[in-house]
Amino acid sequence: MNKPAESIVEKAELRLVQQAAAGDRAACRRLFEQHREAAFRVALRITGCQQDALDVVQDSFIRAFECLGEFQHGAQFRTWLLRIVTNRALDVLRARRVRLAIPLDGHDDEARLQLADRDPARSPQVPLERGELADRLRRAVESLPPDQRAVFALYASGDMTYEEIAEILGIPIGTVMSRLYHARRRLCAQLSDLAPRQLGSRNTTQRPTVRSEAKTQRG
Amino acid sequence: MTAGDHNLHEVRRLLTAGDLDAITPAQIEQIERALADDAAAVAALGRQTPPLPPSLARALQDWEREQQPAALVWEHMWSAIDAAVLRSRRAPVAVGRRRLRLWQSMVAAAAGLILFVSWQAYPLRAVEPWPLRLAGEVDIEQLEVFQDATTFVVSLDGDGGQIIWVLPAAENL
Numbered sequence A: 001m002n003k004p005a006e007s008i009v010e011k012a013e014l015r016l017v018q019q020a021a022a023g024d025r026a027a028c029r030r031l032f033e034q035h036r037e038a039a040f041r042v043a044l045r046i047t048g049c050q051q052d053a054l055d056v057v058q059d060s061f062i063r064a065f066e067c068l069g070e071f072q073h074g075a076q077f078r079t080w081l082l083r084i085v086t087n088r089a090l091d092v093l094r095a096r097r098v099r100l101a102i103p104l105d106g107h108d109d110e111a112r113l114q115l116a117d118r119d120p121a122r123s124p125q126v127p128l129e130r131g132e133l134a135d136r137l138r139r140a141v142e143s144l145p146p147d148q149r150a151v152f153a154l155y156a157s158g159d160m161t162y163e164e165i166a167e168i169l170g171i172p173i174g175t176v177m178s179r180l181y182h183a184r185r186r187l188c189a190q191l192s193d194l195a196p197r198q199l200g201s202r203n204t205t206q207r208p209t210v211r212s213e214a215k216t217q218r219g
Numbered sequence B: 001m002t003a004g005d006h007n008l009h010e011v012r013r014l015l016t017a018g019d020l021d022a023i024t025p026a027q028i029e030q031i032e033r034a035l036a037d038d039a040a041a042v043a044a045l046g047r048q049t050p051p052l053p054p055s056l057a058r059a060l061q062d063w064e065r066e067q068q069p070a071a072l073v074w075e076h077m078w079s080a081i082d083a084a085v086l087r088s089r090r091a092p093v094a095v096g097r098r099r100l101r102l103w104q105s106m107v108a109a110a111a112g113l114i115l116f117v118s119w120q121a122y123p124l125r126a127v128e129p130w131p132l133r134l135a136g137e138v139d140i141e142q143l144e145v146f147q148d149a150t151t152f153v154v155s156l157d158g159d160g161g162q163i164i165w166v167l168p169a170a171e172n173l
Helices: A003-022 A024-047 A049-065 A077-100 A109-118 A129-144 A146-155 A160-171 A173-191 A214-219 B003-017 B025-035 B038-048 B056-068 B073-089 B091-126
Strands: B140-146 B149-156 B160-167
Touching: A003 A024, A003 A077, A024 A049, A024 A077, A024 A146, A024 B056, A024 B073, A049 A077, A049 B073, A077 A146, A077 A160, A129 A146, A129 A173, A146 A160, A146 A173, A146 B056, A160 A173, A160 B038, A173 B025, A173 B038, A173 B073, B003 B038, B025 B038
Parallel strands: none
Antiparallel strands: B140 B149, B149 B160
């Protein structure tokens, strides 16, 4: 998208946010329709459960619309909304951790990876359908500690810069890089039999894209 | 260029190239520490979009497509959101705010009343004026001269009470 087009989109969205803040229900609905799927995907990647993700999305939009007065107009609505979604989804994980006693500190990483390797269902020789691949990806993502899972959930959108991820999570860019690095390593270790070297292969890795100055300096 | 600088340069090159898997855990720790003090590097690397390998993107799409809610689910969700936001914008928040304001006003009024009553009551007891008048008859009952001071015990008007008066010596004045 070129700069003038981005600017038009941003102005249109800002106007929509202002109308929604003034109580315009149609504007609220349009914001909901524009961002509900991105919000759902992030919530799903963090919670790993459709029903929890739907609850998170609903709660997050209610919170966002109730607090539109707090929205800083220099920021993007999507960034602001995804921050609410991420925090809410992590709350759901924490509540679940209390019930299931899932370790959060990642200290048992190696032990968990070894257990995953011993799983006979994960033999590299077993051909897997795409549905099974998706299921194994879900389980692998669920095995990530919440802090890495949150970074991965945003990274998996495929269009977010390190800076945006850092802004949404309120952590330094170096920490985003570190958490993403470790999350990718764990996923590679668990899914390497599905597509050898593909998650991290130099041959298949896409070149990173760099956002324009105008985009990143906004806000 | 030191070995550390060279290593850091290499990590930055790999990050910029999107070759995350060629980086070692030690290098990622090094870049995390380095970025904490290098605003220019943060600005440059922060603009990078970390690459999503196609195989991972496909697997994610498959997973998310399976879980994608139907249009009716979105409609129900919108109805719930709309109703909740309307409720919060109308009665509950307004009543809540009114209650809060009323509660604050009552506390402020009570505090003011307590201050007023205390201020009224305290002077009646403690600041009652002490009538002053000249004594008609003054008797010195006792007088002692010390090195530093002279003390008097003085009787006023017969039974008008006694005063102990200490007068410092002249050199101490």
